[in-house]
Amino acid sequence: MQLQRLIRTLDTFWEKRDCAIVQPYDMAMGAGTFHPATFFGALGPQPSRVAYVQPSRRPTDGRYGENPLRMQRYYQYQVLLKPTPDNMQQLYLESLRACGIRLEDHDIRFVQDDWESPTLGAWGLGWEVWMDSLEVTQFTYFQQVGGIDLEHIACEITYGLERIAMFAQRTEGVYQLAYGPGVSYGDLHLANEKEGSEYNFHHADVALHQELFAKYETDAKRLLAAKMLMPAYEQLLQCSHTFNLLDARGAVSQSDRPRFVLRIRSLAKQCAELYLERITGAGGGSQGTGEASAK
């Protein structure tokens, strides 16, 4: 199954299970969790059912297109269901079947993963799903988002699209994947992986990005003060990606790291609080703010 068809198959699968199929967010981000549909969708009592592809940027994971499994930009397919159905695991496994994967041929394992996104103030418990010892999906029951303890639990499924396509197509590496008619994944992305890795590790301007980080942060604070939710959140996204780039450039020392993370998390917390204030009309409503129970 070509990758573009795989995406359509998942769209159809989740659409039939009452999910809104939304589009990728049009800004650079490290994971589908940063998409507002998940970050805000997980907060508050209202039901959420969404699915979408999110191109994800991981500057430090770039391997110049030489590693068959690691890339600095790749696709996540993300599903968020709240409330969480009792047969969540089964739904997920059925979706793999829909993608043409014969489960009986494989060794499938749910291996403990205490997922955490320190910058988003989010954590949850769940698993890495392993197929024949390769992690293909992250499966998480959110417990906290934006530093806020969740009363209404959302479950997040993050498919590694390329890896699942590799199983569906039985190719050995990501660049040989058939993307669409006559087009391979390599045709579309290999050159960018090489150049992107070069940029992330060597060419990104450290001074510029340090300055940008500070400016995005200042702007986010200003917008939060003006109660401009999405504009503030978008500045947070900029901060997060800029931090990742600085990290890839080796410009973040071990001692700087916690401070950067804390600065972004503080913005995430304020965005979450502002969002809840909007939907409930007052503060966190029944949701406790539980920084203390975060890992």
Added chain:
Amino acid sequence: MKRSKISHAPRPTPHAPQAADLLLEIGTEELPAAYLPDLIDQLRREAAALLAANHLTAGEVSAWGAPRRLVLHIRALCAVQRKPAVEVRGPSQQAAYDKEGNPTQALLGFLRSQQGSVNHTKLISGDKGAYVFLVKPAITTPTVKVLPELLPQLIGKLKAPKTMRWDASGVRFARPIRWLLALYGTTPIRCTCGRLSSAARTWIDGPKHPRAVAVKSPEQYLAALTRSGTLLNQDERRAWIEQTINKAAKQAGGRIAPEMISYGLLDEVTHLVERPVPLEGRFDSSYLALPREVLLASMAKHQRVFAIDAGSKLAPRLVAILEGTPAKPQQVRQVIERILNARLADSLLFWKEDLKRPLETVPISGIAVHEKLGSMQDKAERLRQLAHTLAELWQLGPEERRDLERACRLAKADLATTMVREFPTLQGIMGKHYALQQGEPRAVAEAIGEHYLPLADKLPKTLLGGALSIIDKYDTLAGYFSIGIQPTGDQDPFGLRRAAQGIVEVAWSVHRPLRLDALLKTRATLKPFGANAQADAAAIGRGIRQYLVDRLYTFAWPKPAPSVDCIDAVLASPGDDLIDLMDRIRMLQQLYGHPALLKAAKVIERTRNILKGASVSQRDVDPAHLKEAPERTLWDLYQQQHGRVAELAQRKSYADATRLFGEQFFEPLHAFFDHVLVNVPEEPLKQNRLALMRAIHQLYTDRIADLSKLSILQTAQPKES
């Protein structure tokens, strides 16, 4: 498959009502492998406790577990709960009845809360007057009526390091609970947990093809699991996996790499599967160029596959343990091999990249120890200084000094290598390999490789490894203490307790002098340390010393371990060298029960008792004031012997010193106390005698131990010779 040995023959009981076996299955989504052993253990312990607390008798209580189920099996659980009769004390007679003898509100309230009637009360008089007692008769309840309440209680008692919620019911557990099966014999027990109700069925064949199976009895349940290939009993599962891997390794002409067991992979894998199936594979032999630890880390930590030793080196082989048999094992094998090869290719790239840069040029000034404790670069410099001090204490030769200094300089460099960033647990180990590759002396490389020890019972084997391990930990301890961070209770986020314990363990195994004062003096001159150098340094130093010597109580002493009073006794005496303190403790343990030690202890005890509370203003004994024969004898003896005792102590012949002290002083001191009164009205006489007592007392306690702390003094009396 017929591998399970859980026997499930029903046990008939002759008398009605008949006992029956209880089965409780808590069906979950995959529980973390690391939590399972403890959850299983809790299930068994809590169930037994709950039975006892609820007057239920039973046979054997077993608990088993696998990723998707926790199972409790209780043999021959009694059919009837018999709560014995009890008498519950209520209000006093005075408060219970009014003047007319009618029950008051106090009595009625008591009866209401106890669900009793006034007909079942009686008055019992005691020391404090008469009280109303409610007599609750013995109650028998069918067990089937008790269980629906007890089983959810039991589930609620299971604790995990991290728990979660998955729906709005508020129930918390390690992972979502998805089904409950409870059977008492053939009777289904209906109980609930959150939104979930029990049903007489289980789920088998794993999450890929879950199959509901109706279950009529505990025996049938166990049989159904066995038929599906499930090895429910974790001990049997572990043994089966170990045996299977060993068999595969043997066929390949090797054996399972021992680290796979010692580092816990076997235990982990045991709790990752319930229907284990082995799968053998290979990896590209060109990766054998990588250090063994790197290969093992990739295999065990990332893919949970087992490595095989052929002779003394790894074979390019692996054994994976799968969950159930896949339809196309060849395909699975190919993928596992491909993933491992890709990971090892990454590692080989790291290895080659890292080797391009000599360790001494790797920048570590950007890696912080702690925001107030500077960088790893600062730490390396402090280690070098501490190494000088230790080299003096240990009287190292010039070559050893040079190697140790070099090791200090390079020890932390691997933290900035790509390999250690990828595999943090390889810190030290990679440093050693890179040092060797870059032509550093072997002693330098070994010291780097050993300086994070002790870990998992492994101690440094080389002298310089021991030295670096000690000063690294000492610097950590002193640094954190100097910025006011100390472990409290269970909280030890910076690993200071482990560091202190490590110092004691390594110091004992190296067994060279470890003078804490000298280390502190050096450390206090190095930044950062305390705000106001001198005053702070003394207080901080006392804190560190106290913390370190307190570890002697938890140190795993060689057997037979010294009792606590031996440690108390030595720590009550002066001493700066940790090893010397430990030697004295060991000596007391070895002499424990020996008459000479008891005699010495008696001397210390009696002299201490007379000195206690007395104000001794005279420093030295004045022979001119010795009046009585026994005190003159004692003084002469002291004159003759104190030099010998002191010299033996000086030479650290503590056992000889103790024997001599006990044998020489016990009887003369006894005679002295029999015939001479110390606390006489004549002050000069009294002072002189006190001075004599103190001289004898301190001759020993200033050098070895305060034996008055020994508990043998409470139980044994020395035999008069």
